Amino acid sequence: MTSAKTTQAKGTGEYAKVNGINLYYETHGTGRPLILLHGGLGSGEMFGPVLPLLAERHQVIAPDLQGHGRTADIDRPLDIRLMAGDIAALIDHLGLDRPDVVGYSLGGGVALQTAVKYPAKVRRLVMASANVRPDAIYPEMRAQQGQVNAAAVAFMKDTPMYQLYQRVAPRPEDFPKLLDKIGAAMSKDFDYTEEVRGLQMPTLVVCGDADMAPPSHYVEVFKLLGGGMRDGGWMGEGRPEGGHALAILPGLTHYNICTSPQFAAATLAFLDEQSR
Secondary structure, three states: OOEEEOOOOOOOOEEEEEOOEEEEEEEEOOOEEEEEEOOOOOOHHHHOOHHHHHHOOEEEEEEOOOOOOOOOOOOOOOOHHHHHHHHHHHHHHHOOOOOEEEEEOHHHHHHHHHHHHOHHHOOOEEEEOOOOOHHHOOHHHHHHHOOOOHHHHHHHOOOHHHHHHHHHOOOHHHHHHHHHHHHHHHHOOOOOHHHHHOOOOOEEEEEEEEOOOOHHHHHHHHHHOOOOOOOOOOOOOOOOOOOOEEEEEEEEEOOOHHHOHHHHHHHHHHHHOOOO
């Protein structure tokens, strides 16, 4: 596995040849390492104003996932379990000692699978706006997801996702293929209930109060971790044994939570609290 500075003027960062993919990542700040994973059709850039807030206290490593941003696609499906292998390989490549892993939406699913498949590599997990079953999403949003494919390119040319991809992707012409792969991934059924129940590290579940799935779904995920089952107690003795937590952030949607200072504040408070 090798790593080299990119010479492309349109982006700064490094590439790591890991797990069969040439993975782009940027590093910001210093401190305990934090892997920050973006949402679908985005890149590490989508965290915008919150990235400096996180980098004030952590070394933030922000990869562009398979087929996204400055990471070119490879010949395999877009599968969060496979992308978790990319992140685990990046952790090894960089010699990181149990970084925290923080993911939003698609990245939240990748973060979850990284924690599930490689628990010894992850200190704490934050998964934001990441549903664990497809039927948790509002029906009208599931209908929209069903329309994501290459034919939707014409309707997306004025969107920030399309414009970002055209600006930074190694092969801008691959955007229709990315839509086909994203659509195929979203059409599959899944249920990560047992994976969540078996998480071995402190986990923060985050959502907006007007997210793509109702707050009740994220409360359900928190319950899988032993949360919300009893009074927390004067000294916190009734909180979940694993140190898990839930944050429902007010006034936020699926589309602006990843740029909200509330998201950064909740994440930092959870990651930086003293170990129980």
